[in-house]
Amino acid sequence: MNELEIKYNLQSPQEKNSKILINVNNILEENLMFKYMVGLNGIWSTLKDFSESTSVEWLPKEDGKYIIMVQARKKDGQKSFDYVSRENYIIGKVKEKLIDSISLDKYKLNLGEKVRLFVNTNKVPLMFRYWLKIDDKWEIIKEYSPDNTLSWTVKFPGKGEMLVECRNIDSQNNYDDFQTVEFEVMDLKKVEIQDFNAVNSELLEGEELIFKVEAFYEEGRNILYKFIKINDDGEMECVQDYSTKRVVSYVENKSGNYKLLCLVKDMYSNKSFDDRAIINFLVKKYKDICIKSFTTDLNSPQLCETVVNLKADVIGGKEVLYKYIIDGNCNEDSGYTRNDNYEWKTKAPGNYKIYLWVKDKSCEEKYEACECIEFTIDEKSKEPVKINEVIMDKRHKVLINEPISVKVNASGGTDLEYAFIIRKENRALESISYGKSNSISFIPKEEASYQFEARVRDKYSDREFDCHYIFNLEAFKFMPGEIEHVLFPLKEYYVVGDKVILNVITQNTGNIIVNYVLRINDHKVEETGYTKDKKYSFTPRCSGLYTLEIYAKNKESDRMFDCKKCITVKIHEALPITDTKISCDRTKFLCNNSANFTVVSEGGKDVLYEFFIMEKGDWTLVQNYSKKNYYTFIPFSKGQYKLLVLAKSQYHKGAYEDYDIMNFFAD
Incomplete structure (x- = not known):
């Protein structure tokens, strides 16, 4: 959210080495401090750290698409910042006007829809490169090529922006002209399972079991349902793959405990599923006793x-x-x-x-x-002795030389007595014999693990105790280090070469030191050793699962660590898939005659394709994800058909990256 109004003495775009003055034009409240930063290709630099100054001078040294960010915080505030604003700024001289205009087939669309872009130019031939702004960062969606058109699937809600760079074929510049166009993506309304149950009143072996799911979703959307049966050994069987049918039935010939998992998703959702529900049920040999x-x-x-x-x-x-x-x-x-x-x-x-x-x-x-x-x-009856509540005025982590008070509330019996035992590292340190007092005070003198035992018995009981309660606490010379948050720029898609920067937020920051251990696919590649630096960055050189283990401890501590957190980042190898298109070897479709469909895409790596057919209003999965980019279909009845193809890279974990739909009518 842009809460601060940012002004410049020179408006974008400008040439490098220009003296640009950045001002905060609106002071939202008194006693604010301001911090100025610029970002280029995911790398951030601080122009001026937090101060009372409402302006800063910026001298850019290289061309590029920059993000200007200003943060403001209260002088006595506890937050990292209270207000923030971000704006784009272009550095680079446009020598020749090559692009006349950029047009989209639609400027407001729903999540999952396909956008088609066309670039009008003043001359040909030219080379074009396409950038998409995601989470305030520009990412290449297609490298330089002679194509002046592009289609891609929108996967993120909110305001989006596409940048087209253009250059002459023999040009040595990064670009000779550029232009941007904005669009808005409306988020899908949440798909939510409201009810999932068995239609049968009794679930018996050898009889048909019927289950029905009710979901809430936006009217007019195509919703798919998938049902997976899980037996008592954890073995899974798909009863129905993704389809628009929300009622499923099958016959179970073996009694036992089962689970039925229902996955529901919007057909154009980029998730594996939008909601899920599971029911446990028992298939019985006979009616319940x-x-x-x-x-x-x-x-x-x-x-x-x-x-x-x-x-x-x-x-x-x-x-x-x-x-x-x-x-x-x-x-x-x-x-x-x-x-x-x-x-x-x-x-x-x-x-x-x-x-x-x-x-x-x-x-x-x-x-x-x-x-x-x-x-x-007989008529005698006796209420048993029991401890109802134990009240302690401290948490289970305390500082030495601080008093701790414990009170026991018990009930039952005729005349209750209380005893207490304090142990240090499993050795008795102090014992208080049975008496009327139900409370105790204790001051830990050493750094150690302590155990409290409270015992209660009736005065006339011949047992050692009628009931007891044990709890543990740790006493420290100083409070151990604790990591509250690990901040880093979340992105949907990291590729090799993207710099990842993390900031560690700790309690009692000045006394906490941090050790960073980086692993790639569970192989240790770097360890920093303990340092006061709460910032860590790395640039991945290969794809894989990167895990950063963060160890924190008080600088006075002699332990290996007081607290640990892990951050995992998936690094991909390739750009996302775009321009997915379906073609067919027929222009006229006849019943009982086969038609061959072929799919092509741009981008990605080891691309997989999944095919859906809509027949008589119902979508059905007809070919699971594979490298086969073709599908043969024979219509057996007249009517309207649709073919949907989802495309994704083999290593992509989402439901799909791009898609295309073809409508046809069979005579």
């Missing part, structure tokens, strides 16, 4: 020697077995029986739990349904 009721003919409490009749009412299953378990001072176990009732002859006073286990004869588990009744044989 359910205990409708488990009752006794007598109410609790009862006197000893009373006969209590237990009665079970169960539905479901095929051949049901019952098991009655009496848990208390005098235990009983009936074993599995076909009887739905049991006579319990009480023999000893106490509190009992009476369990009913039910299962089908074919089940190998202990039980399929369980119910429990609490029953008292």
Whole structure:
């Protein structure tokens, strides 16, 4: 967001070595400090660090497309900056006007749409190079060629800008003329799964299982659904590949636990999927066993020697077995029986739990349904002792020589007593015997790991404790280093040669030192050793997965590190795919006659293609991603058809990079 108004004594474009004065024209509030930076090809330079000055002089030394950035922050502010503005500035002399105009087939479009650009010139032949501005940085989308047209797919929402550089065929300059054109990309409305469930009331083996998904999306968009079945061993099977059908059905011949994953995406979304949902379900051999009721003919409490009749009412299953378990001072176990009732002859006073286990004869588990009744044989009852809450006035990381207060809230019993044990590195340091006080204060004198144990028991208990609670804390001479954020310019697409700059934000910055370890595909290539520098940069020379391990610690610390964070950047080898076009060997399409479609693209590396066909209003995936850039199709019925081709490089992780659609009618 441009919050600061930037003015110049000389307007863009200018020649190099021009004295350009950059001014901040609007002061948003008092006591602001300003920082001035310029960026060229992703490399940033500071013209003037934070000061009260509202202007700075800039003397550019080389031609190029610059970004001017001004940051402002409050003198006593805690943020890196409170306001920021960015503007483009061109340095370079245009010797000859070669470009007459640049036109787009549309200037406002939706995310995923294809844009076509045409350059009108004053002479021919000429060479053209195309740049696209992404995240305030210019990136080459197509190198110099004689093509004065370009088509590409918009993948980022917001305002965009295309720069066309032009030069004569025999020119040694970077460019002889240039011109820019702006456009706006409207973001897709969010595709969101609202409901995903089974249509069947019972999911049984050998019967058709039907699942339905409901999604929220922008009206008129083509939404694709993919369903993947996952069994209990983690094995996956695609039940339906991406299609516009949102109801899926299949027959499962084996009972067990399953998951069904639904992936949903807009057809033109650049993501692998826009939303997903998963449901867990059980395919059963028979209907669930359910205990409708488990009752006794007598109410609790009862006197000893009373006969209590237990009665079970169960539905479901095929051949049901019952098991009655009496848990208390005098235990009983009936074993599995076909009887739905049991006579319990009480023999000893106490509190009992009476369990009913039910299962089908074919089940190998202990039980399929369980119910429990609490029953008292005599009238005595006692509430157990338990700790409800432990309150500590410090966190689990503290400084030495600072007091720590701990309070225990417990309930139950008749007359509670409290005891405390403090251990240092698993050795008893201090012990407080049982008493009425439920709180303790402690001052750690040494840097170490401490353990607190609080014990509670009833005054009349003959046990060592009725309940206890243990927690740990670490005491330090100084607070360990902690990395709060790692800032670096996020881009959708890094290629070899792009410089990556990272800034580390830490707490207590002046006392924190940082060690940087760079790995490429898990191979260590550089380690800086500990330094006060919170900025690190590298320029990748090969493609791969770059991982930067950042270790931070207090400069007084003797540990290897106090905190660690990892940043991973994927470096690509090639430019994105553009100008994807479908051609066909037929101009007229007839039923039962084959048609051969061929696809060509520019850019990318080891390009793969995926084909969709729309027939009778439904899109269906007909050829997965492969290097085959052709597809043969035979229409079997008259009507309107569409062929969609998605293209991406083999190493590209997204759903696609570019696409094209061909409409045709079969007679």
